[in-house]
Amino acid sequence: MQRLLPLLIxxxxxxxxxxxxxxxxxxxxxxxxxxxxxxxxxxxxTRIGIMKLRDATYLFYQDAEGKFGxxxxxxxxxxxxxxxxxxxxxxxSSGPSTFVGTISDMAIKGRLTNGGxxxxxxxxxxxxxxxxxxxxxPECR
Amino acid sequence: MAxxxxxxQDLIWxxxxxxxxxxxxxxxxxxxxxxxxxAAGLNPSxxxxxDASTLDPQTQPGPNFQDQSAAPFDPSSIPPVTVGILxxxxxxxxxxxxxxxxxxxxxxxxxxxxxxxxxxxxxxxxARDQGAASNAANSPAAAGQYYLxxxxxxxxxPSFADKLGKLILAAQADNIPLRFRYAYRDQAEQDQLKHxxxxxxxxxxxxxxxxxxxxxxISAMTPAMLSKLVSDxxxxxxxxxxxxxxxxxxxxxxxxxxxxxxxxxxxSRAVRALKDQIPDY
Numbered sequence: 001m002q003r004l005l006p007l008l009i010x011x012x013x014x015x016x017x018x019x020x021x022x023x024x025x026x027x028x029x030x031x032x033x034x035x036x037x038x039x040x041x042x043x044x045x046t047r048i049g050i051m052k053l054r055d056a057t058y059l060f061y062q063d064a065e066g067k068f069g070x071x072x073x074x075x076x077x078x079x080x081x082x083x084x085x086x087x088x089x090x091x092x093s094s095g096p097s098t099f100v101g102t103i104s105d106m107a108i109k110g111r112l113t114n115g116g117x118x119x120x121x122x123x124x125x126x127x128x129x130x131x132x133x134x135x136x137x138p139e140c141r
Numbered sequence: 142m143a144x145x146x147x148x149x150q151d152l153i154w155x156x157x158x159x160x161x162x163x164x165x166x167x168x169x170x171x172x173x174x175x176x177x178x179x180a181a182g183l184n185p186s187x188x189x190x191x192d193a194s195t196l197d198p199q200t201q202p203g204p205n206f207q208d209q210s211a212a213p214f215d216p217s218s219i220p221p222v223t224v225g226i227l228x229x230x231x232x233x234x235x236x237x238x239x240x241x242x243x244x245x246x247x248x249x250x251x252x253x254x255x256x257x258x259x260x261x262x263x264x265x266x267x268a269r270d271q272g273a274a275s276n277a278a279n280s281p282a283a284a285g286q287y288y289l290x291x292x293x294x295x296x297x298x299p300s301f302a303d304k305l306g307k308l309i310l311a312a313q314a315d316n317i318p319l320r321f322r323y324a325y326r327d328q329a330e331q332d333q334l335k336h337x338x339x340x341x342x343x344x345x346x347x348x349x350x351x352x353x354x355x356x357x358x359i360s361a362m363t364p365a366m367l368s369k370l371v372s373d374x375x376x377x378x379x380x381x382x383x384x385x386x387x388x389x390x391x392x393x394x395x396x397x398x399x400x401x402x403x404x405x406x407x408x409s410r411a412v413r414a415l416k417d418q419i420p421d422y
Contacts (some may be wrong), residue, residue, distance in 0.1 A: 037406050039193065040382045040389030041347025042323075042330055042356060065391040066323035066349075066356030093291065094361040116361040121383065121390030140387045 027052040031108045031127035033120070034064055035140035042066045044120050044140055048108055048127055050081075057081060059088055063119040086110065105129060188356050284388060284411035291320035291358055296412045298352035301395045303353065305376045308393070313375035323356040324393060325349060325412070328405055346401040351408045354394035 035046035042065070048061035053062070062071040072091055080088050080127075086103040089096050101110015108127040117123045285299040297305065313318040326349040348354035359367055367390070371381045374393055382392025397404065 005189050036387040037382070037387055037392075038383070039385045039387060040354070040392035041326075041349055042382075042389050042392055044389065044391070062361060065358060065360065067326075067400060069322065080144070092361050093320055093358065097361055112361070114361065115363040117359060117364055117367060117390075119391065121359055121388065140389070 004091075029105070030132055032130045033125065033127045034137050036137045037140040040066075041069065043137065046119055046125060046127060047074050047130075050103070052126070061088075061090055065119045099125070101125060164186075183319050189299070226340075284408055284415050286415055287324075289321045289324055289355070291322060292324050292355075295324035295344060296352050296415065297355075298395075298397075298408065301353045301379075304395060305393075307377035308370075308379055311377060312370055315369050315373065317370050317373075318361070319370065320358040321355050323349065323360045324354070325352050327409055336399070346405055347399075348394045348396060350405045351397070352412075353397060354392060356391040357393055359391050 021030070028049065028051050030047070030049045032045065032047035034043060034047050036042070037044055044066075046061070046063040048062075051058045057076045059074045059076055059080075061074060062068055062072060074088050074090075076088055080086065081103065082099065084097055084102045084104060085100075087098060087100045089098050095114075097116050098113040099110050100113055101108060106129050108125065110125050111123060112118065112138055115123075211326070283299050285302055286293055287297050287302055289295055289305075309319060326347065328350050329347075329350050331347050333352050349356075362370070367383075371383065374381055379393050379395055382389030382394065385392075
């Protein structure tokens with residue numbers, strides 16, 4: 001412990017340590033399950049950003065079925081983030097879809113209530129928390 | 142004075158947890174009911190519908206914005222999408238051949254020719270000038286210019302387009318809301334897709350670059366719809382990327398075999414020749 005203590009002090013004094021206090025107040029979280037399918041040459045998946053601003057909570061939504069589609073910015077309805085639950089509505093050429101699921105500091109998981117299968121065709125969304133800027137999309141598995 | 146770098150870090154590297162709130166209220170400001178609903182069941186019906194003006198992302202320039210705290214949705218306000226089978230474009234009016242032919246009209250459409258869907262009030266393109274494009278490129282590859290719903294003007298291998306037309310008609314008969322996301326991508330765009338955004342796999346030679354693949358908008362489809370679409374595709378002679386070892390479910394394609402790199406080069410030359418012949422819309 002005596003050896004560990006100086007290390008902890010150093011970490012606390014570094015920019016990372018100083019930033020961590022600020023990070024907790026940042027108000028932005030980004031989630032993604034976008035990957036690249038090299039067999040088809042396509043980007044697949046969804047990415048969601050949640051911005052808690054002063055007036056409201058906004059959600060950035062964009063999916064990829066080959067390439068990224070049009071992004072959407074949604075002002076969340078009151079109660080859209082309640083506890084760990086999340087729901088919001090996505091505009092789509094075939095009509096609005098409602099996403100329901102859960103959100104944590106690690107992931108967003110959910111589905112579309114209209115039975116839509118999503119851009120990966122699996123019927124479920126499982127987006128991991130990601131750091132920005134995005135550096136690379138992983139190969140789809 | 143705030144350190145801008147630190148502010149940037151806050152924004153970009155933030156570790157904010159939506160569930161962490163110093164006030165213990167993870168919902169929107171002013172939502173006093175949120176705390177009480179923490180363990181309550183989710184009620185999607187409470188969500189006000191989106192503004193109908195944002196319903197078609199394909200037609201919206203720039204990011205869409207929805208204020209889901211207001212604006213009732215009226216489904217009747219969605220522009221109707223009507224389908225029609227279109228054939229080849231009228232010949233180039235500047236070419237000697239076209240001057241000997243009557244004006245182009247729907248009655249000229251070959252009944253068994255390419256069946257590509259168009260939308261009312263949009264340019265009825267669905268066109269091809271296969272021979273000219275092929276000859277101009279001095280290559281056996283052929284390229285055609287087509288209109289696909291959800292994509293707009295794109296370029297396809299005419300033999301693939303023929304099959305795609307059959308798939309579109311079959312989907313229409315099965316009441317499958319078929320829209321496309323992407324079709325032709327030239328090699329530069331394909332490379333950019335990988336090089337800028339991925340750094341794991343080497344650049345590949347996609348069938349999108351030979352005009353032999355499309356990506357279907359499957360997100361809103363049900364599993365039953367997709368299953369039916371896949372069987373319709375098989376009947377039309379089109380393969381499905383969902384059968385890849387790593388599934389690519391929006392991807393529908395025909396693999397002509399042979400040397401992919403040569404095919405991409407030949408098809409890109411044919412597309413360039415076609416673009417020289419047909420003005421932009």
